[in-house]
Amino acid sequence: MTNANATIGGVGALFHPAAHHASPSAVLDDGKLSTAEKRIILSSWASDMYAVESHPALREIPGMDRPIRLADILTAAAQAR
Numbered sequence: 001m002t003n004a005n006a007t008i009g010g011v012g013a014l015f016h017p018a019a020h021h022a023s024p025s026a027v028l029d030d031g032k033l034s035t036a037e038k039r040i041i042l043s044s045w046a047s048d049m050y051a052v053e054s055h056p057a058l059r060e061i062p063g064m065d066r067p068i069r070l071a072d073i074l075t076a077a078a079q080a081r
Contacts, residue, residue: 024068024076035081042077046070 021027027041045061045068052058058067 022064024073028076028079038080039077042073042080046073046077 021030021041024042024045027033027038030038033041045059047059050059050061051070052060052067055067057070059070059073060067
């Protein structure tokens with residue numbers, strides 16, 4: 001068994017995208033990410049796991065200083081290319 005370093009080769013950005021992207025549009029604008037990687041990040045943000053209690057239209061992403069609207073995340077995911 002190996003001790004994999006999740007930060008090697010940019011993989012850390014996929015595990016902790018908020019540390020590298022401040023908004024859905026920042027994910028879209030990141031030219032280093034493939035379309036699939038952008039969609040992975042945005043779909044993880046849209047997950048109910050990050051839903052704000054009593055406000056299902058908001059997502060509270062660890063590492064971000066404010067909640068993000070689910071509609072903004074879904075719009076960005078639809079635009080990912």
